[in-house]
Amino acid sequence: MADAKEELIQTIIGRYEKDPGMLIPMMQDIQSEYGYLPQDSLIMLSKTITVPLSRIYSVSTFYSSFRLAPKGQHEVTICMGTVCHLKGAGRISEAVCSQFNVKPGGTTSDRLFSFQAVNCVGACALAPVMVIDGEYYDHMTPESAIEVLSGLSAENEEQENKKAEKKKSKKKSKKKKTSNKEKTE
16 A cells, blocks of 8 residues: 555656656645645655655645645635624634534544634625535524534434445345355255
């Protein structure tokens, strides 16, 4: 597994002829492959193109498009702009962080939600606003935010249960087919 990962990173670096000036495109390609920038990949990148790891981390934290942690299944954004803030966005953010044990900029341990607080989403008339996977939720309260996210969490759990049931039924049908073959032989 590590060999395949190393080979992939080397392929990405090779596309750019190991040119340190192409650091950002290399990082973009790595993130495109993994959904974030894994630490071991950045170390490999640093050693191969002889750019200090601190410089790579500096670039990855400067540009908001880079992620140093895996992204959640759902992207949750709370607007913290002036109007949203005055209408309670801070309380909403605190409630979400507390309920789902996540910090702004982080991802829940089950990787269901990535949470971020942003300066403005440009929907002041709807304040306070929460955006989930590009869908705007208006006039939010701490309670309604928790309710919406809990609903997504429940949907995810239901989907996981259905997948588990399908796996079980496939195993049972394979066992039946095997025992039926044995009976006919």
